[in-house]
Amino acid sequence: MSAYAHFVLRIIDARTGDPVEAAPARRGLTRVEAHTEGFDVTALRVLLTADLLVRALELGGTPVWALLDEERQQAELRAGAAALGIRPFEDGRDAASGLGEAQVIHVVREDGGAEPDGVRLAVAPVHSEAPPGDADPAALRLALLARRRNVPLPLDAATLTDAHDTLVRWRRAVAGWARQPSRPIPDEVRAELRTAWEDDLDVPGVLGVLRWVESAPDLPDGARFETYAYADRLLGLDLTRDLGALT
Template sequence: MAARGGPSAYARSVLRIIDARTGEPVDAAPARRGLTRIEAHTEGFDVTALRILLVADLLVRALELGGTPVWALLDEERQQAELRAGAAALGVRPFEDGRDAASGLGEAQVLHVVREGGAEPDGVRVTVAPVHSEAPPAEADPAALRLALLSRRRSVPVRLDTAALADAHDTLVRWRRAVAGWAQRPSRPIPDEVRTELRTAWEDDLDVPGVLGVLRWVESAPDLPDGARFETYAYADRLLGLDLTHDLGTSS
């Protein structure tokens, strides 16, 4: 995989996100490294609301990987218990209650994660397309559901059906087994061009499908040491939150 042009993989991370109000990309983190506040506006509890929380979680992870302090809030008065339980099952880290956010913490950037066509708060709006579900999420493996929701860019609607969830489950099983096997080989550093491809993808309006595409390439790339495959998957999982090291110690 050829590295794209631009700065070194170890240069300052710059996550840029499309502001739905203007259609223009903006820096998700201020240049002076101040605090970024992320507010998730779910408008009730459904699968699209869970996708909103997942996108907010990805923003938190991406910014923290770049060294930016983040304050994550859930701005919702209804069905908070259901939202928090569903988010926890998906591996979304807890959000503070947005009703306590009026005073602020001197944040330099505010990102509002909202559903497409939903609320229009002041500040940068990060819109999330709807989820059309034919399979009740409660019956799905949470990790497979997370991967299925990650498989499309946030601006693209997701259709959750039995086939989509089965495909996500099979991919997770295969990757976790592969990671467990690679872990038994000598460790090797992530190639610079692979690290650059990963960062370039998620810093481009949170292109998570692009990250998944890099992992698919790494999975079978010729002449790539297994130790480097392991380190690549473990590094990318800091963003993806798929517990790809789940099977460590179980591979024969």
């Protein structure tokens, strides 16, 4: 049996500081609630963290119910989330009835006032020089992924430019690799990816694996392509966007 066959996503509960299983019951429903407390770049980071959690759970075969528990600036939040490629959340007011979920995880601002009962996934603030609407959405998403979600994130023009350049390079590389025969993802690479994101959503660890794969010697281009396409199911960076664009 392969090393990555058993999916066990563990996250740190901000209430206790202890790791807990995000999906304690096999195939049991997990409810993910995002609490943003208004609209700013930190709120978008909260929504993005919730989106990553949902994606990671779904990759492990866990059914998820994703909700947005926020009454203020909903239109701005949903528009900003859509621009970043964050999938829609249902209205949190629908959570009152419940669906018999095995786990409830609240994704909250680290500096927020609300402290809902249940498992809490805390998101550190973003310190930004400009409003989120001024940034390229794809570059902003990558920039927000570049640090672990419990580490404060300074966001400036240089950071966004670096993220944009990385996206352009990776998308161009993926389009080129796609022209070569497909090859399976090496077991050790897949295991490193899963180990990273199952460790409290260590997305920077996932990005580090991709940087290694980008230039690793003796790795077939077809395997590089499959690795990036697989990781993008979590990252949501549309890394295969430029397929067919090369001449």
